[in-house]
Amino acid sequence: MADFPRCIDWSTRLYRFLLRAYPVEFREAFGDEMTLMFREMAAEAWRRYRWSGLTGIWFRILADFSLSAPHQYWLAWNRKVLQRSTTPMIHKSFRFSIAEFGRDSHWTAWRIAAVMLMSFSTLVAGIVVFAIATEGLLFAVDGAFRLAHLTAPAGSMMTTIAIGHLFGILGYCATNWLGVRLIKRFIVRSSLGGIHTLAN
């Protein structure tokens, strides 16, 4: 780095430090190349435009960084989820063994428990959140009517609570729909993938 001005050296060191924000495997595969590339970009900008060029490069790099680093993390996380959820039942030549049967049963039990837990959580969260929100809204409207000395539209408190619960159930259906999609996305699809592989 001796051939480059000190500002380029420091910029390169700072960039190398920023590369820590990328996932480890991406950084190990391309970190050195990216550092070399940055240094050449910075040196060229410095040679042409001095400080304004270097500042411009940093703006470009930060924009690129803010988009690509989260994207790489998303890919890395996605890969980990897929690898983790790959069923252990996939074998080309199937031989029954007690140990494998135990491992598969354990795996299946955990997956079923996870699905049930997520479904139950979704049920409770959906009903509670939507019921409370609807009841709060109805009480607010009711209060506003009373303040204005008009006839309250919602009737008794019990009616309001009943309507709130009805909306709670409807809200649950919507939340559950989303929850089921997420479960399919991250858990069920991988086990179905395993069964599909076995069938083939």
Place this chain on the structure above:
Amino acid sequence: MLAQEFEVMDKPLRRQKRVEPLKDSEFHILLALADSDRHGYGIMQEVARRSAGTVRLGPGTLYGAIKRMLISGLIEESAKRPAAKNDDDRRRCYFSLTPQGRAVAKREAQRLAELVRVAEVKRLLTRRSPAVEGGA
């Protein structure tokens, strides 16, 4: 070497990814590698030069796309290296098109050419004369 590492690492992901249609950045990279092997900075310079500076790939975007394309088998790490001027050049990784990458680039170019033809038929685009294209 890199491709093999990522192939093992990303096998579950690879099953789900479609190669086509290509992203803009990927097509630009394929075009840059169509005539010669290049390293990352060379690809960036070639893309910027050919697009008159309108497309500028940053290191993160470029190497993210390169990783995807290595996994898809569109490009590969080149074994041939031009004569290195210094240590940095020796450390660099050169990339080249695979036969599959060349075929995909051809198909994408044909698809774009077909779109251009439709745009011309619908008078959304006027065909440039050869003199204008040649810069005369």
